[in-house]
Amino acid sequence: MNHMAKKSGKFFLYMMISIAAIISLLPLYWVFSTSLQLTAYQDEDLAQPISYVEASPPKFYPAGISEYIEHWQEARTAEKDGNIELATHHRELMSGIITNSFSMYAYLFKHTNIWRWIFNSFYIAVVVTIGILIIDTMAGYVLAKKRFPGRNLIFWLIVSTMMIPGQVTLVPMFIMVQKLGLFDTHWALIFPDLSMVFGVFLMRQFLLSIPNELLDAARIDGAGEWRTFMTVVIPLSKPALATLGIFTFMNVWNSFLWPIIVLNNADLYTLPVGLKTLQDANLSIFKLLMSGAAVAAIPMIIIFIAFQQYFIKGLTLGGVKE
Amino acid sequence: MKLLEDIWKNRVSYLFLVPKLTFFTLFVVIPVVWAFFIAFQKYGIFGSEWVGLENFEKVLKSEAFYIAMGNTFKYTIITVPGSVIIALVLASLIHPLGKLGQSFYRSAFYLPTVTSMVIIAMVWRWIYNYRYGLFNYILSWFGIAPIDWLGQSSSALWAIIIMTLLIPPGVGIILYLAAMNNISESLYEAAKIDGAGPFQRWLFITLPMLKPTTLYLVMLSTIGSFQVFTQIILMTKGGPGHATETLVHIIYKTAFRDFEFGVAAAQSIFLFIIILIFSIIQYRVLKTDD
Structure with missing residues (x-):
């Protein structure tokens, strides 16, 4: 009896969590599902002249899937019956379904700057990530391992600014960027991102845990400060570097408020800015909007699946995420 | 002299700090x-002049600012405890599942958080669509008549709040799980011997041990929620009327429109002060008394 109760309790637990998980993943699923939904047919043979994107009740999966299977089956029966003409007809409809399902992706890549936006987002995120990894490890290293006048002052100055919300500096940063002649350039995104302080904090915490003997051994071998840094500190910091790198990349890739302020030229847009203008111009073409959203979501989803353990480690190391 | 010598001896260390x-x-x-200087100036393209407290007066006299403040408070007061409680409940449910179950569900709940808020806001605008949206359709299963969620001032802010609550608190779940895994088994064993049931063990051992995590999460998400912006500009632009105006959105509009x-x-600066006050209060109320 007790055993039964325990078992059903566990079943109930799994069910509750699974329902919660489905609810939380549903919007993301809806992005992809809508982006692949069939739109109103041009071809009269495909009977239903309605768009499945705007259907009531909504279709819970891309209608193209079931239609495709239907025509595939009919094509096979027709082939068996030796009716080549009919089979070819169904095959043509099948490729029409594919074209229709992916139509908005095709549109995006043909008629908008989305390649440009992806490229911009990607290279800015890479440049900032590499820059942050180098300069934050340098700063974190001396703050953790060296004693020099002003060390604590510098550290506390850096940490205390973590409390200030970024919006406080919005206006002065904007004026600054204009005065430096950086407005509407990618430097206006890259330079301020390099001032983020979380990494210094993270690298310092991590390097504090590395025993001094390891560093001293290198110094006895006569290595200079820079060589010690490159050959000992950097290799030892790999786990922390991976975490910092991934979170920096994610934050830059997803950043939105600052880029919409300093970017004007459509060729310079990053992906989130591009998506905003796409939405402003096509307020109710949801299949198009969801296709754009899907294009933006895929890289982060892949990165997350590939580097999961670093995300978890990073969060538990000190709590990241904007 | 000694100080200068010290500085000179450590010159390499300073060089390491220069780039950052x-x-x-x-x-x-x-x-x-x-920012503090500009707040006391009338800043123009052709030069600026000191105006004392005029800007602050303007802010305090503007009705839209009070509405934005009220909306931001309402949003924060509901979503912060809501999200933290959801994180706590989900983490508590996931925790007994063992290593494999934990890592599977942890990832499932964290995945939506890695995608940009821009994407989440775009899809929710679609989900809230009056005629074809998923939300109204699901509500219709429960016999609820369709609502123009984002289109009317009575429901727009609620729509934003509901959406925020339905975004899984991935960070919170991960931090709570890590903290739960750190609680020593022997505490639970001792409680079991004393005859405490599972719920009592959760209430009297787990919950108190999680207090530092809770404090951290509450402070972190309060700061984040006072800065709510992306959803607003992409879903409602502060409207209809001022129904979803928030502090950061109004700052954005004042400055760049x-x-x-x-x-x-x-x-x-008002935003900064509000966040500071809230953080101090939360720290005082929730900090562990050692």
Whole structure:
């Protein structure tokens, strides 16, 4: 009896969590599902002249899937019956379904700057990530391992600014960027991102845990400060570097408020800015909007699946995420 | 003299700090200090003049600012405890599942958080669509008539709040799980011997041990939620009327639509002070008494 109760309790637990998980993943699923939904047919043979994107009740999966299977089956029966003409007809409809399902992706890549936006987002995120990894490890290293006048002052100055919300500096940063002649350039995104302080904090915490003997051994071998840094500190910091790198990349890739302020030229847009203008111009073409959203979501989803353990480690190391 | 000698001896250390401190000074320190100056100026393209407290007066006299403040408070007061409680409940449910179950569900709940808020806001605008949206359709299963969620002032802010609550609190779940895994088994064993049931063990052992995590999460998500912006600009633009106006959105509009830099700086100083006060109160109330 007790055993039964325990078992059903566990079943109930799994069910509750699974329902919660489905609810939380549903919007993301809806992005992809809508982006692949069939739109109103041009071809009269495909009977239903309605768009499945705007259907009531909504279709819970891309209608193209079931239609495709239907025509595939009919094509096979027709082939068996030796009716080549009919089979070819169904095959043509099948490729029409594919074209229709992916139509908005095709549109995006043909008629908008989305390649440009992806490229911009990607290279800015890479440049900032590499820059942050180098300069934050340098700063974190001396703050953790060296004693020099002003060390604590510098550290506390850096940490205390973590409390200030970024919006406080919005206006002065904007004026600054204009005065430096950086407005509407990618430097206006890259330079301020390099001032983020979380990494210094993270690298310092991590390097504090590395025993001094390891560093001293290198110094006895006569290595200079820079060589010690490159050959000992950097290799030892790999786990922390991976975490910092991934979170920096994610934050830059997803950043939105600052880029919409300093970017004007459509060729310079990053992906989130591009998506905003796409939405402003096509307020109710949801299949198009969801296709754009899907294009933006895929890289982060892949990165997350590939580097999961670093995300978890990073969060538990000190709590990241904007 | 001794100090100078010390500095000279450590010159390499300072060199290591130069790159970070350059960007930090240029894009954090100077802007923060500058913000306080701009707030007391009428800032224009052709030069600026000191206007004393005029900008602050303007902010305090503007009705839209009070509405934005009220909306931001309402949003924060509901979503912060809501999200933290959801994180706590989900983590508590996931925790007994063992290693494999934990890592599977942890990832499932964290995945939506890695995608940009831009994407989440775009899809929710679609989900809230009056005629074809998923939300109204699901509500219709329960016999609820369709609502124009984002289109009417009575429901727009609620729509934003509901959406925020339905975004899984991935960070919170991960931190709570890590903290739960750190609680020593022997505490639970002792409680079991004393005859405490599972719920009692959760209430009297787990919950108190999680207090530092809770404090951290509450403070972190309060700061985040006072800065709510992306959803607003992409879903409602603060409307209808001022129904979903928030502090950061109004700062954004004041600065970059109306180009009233001085007023925007004054508004952002108010935002800073509000966040500071909230953080101090939360720290006082929730900190562990050692």
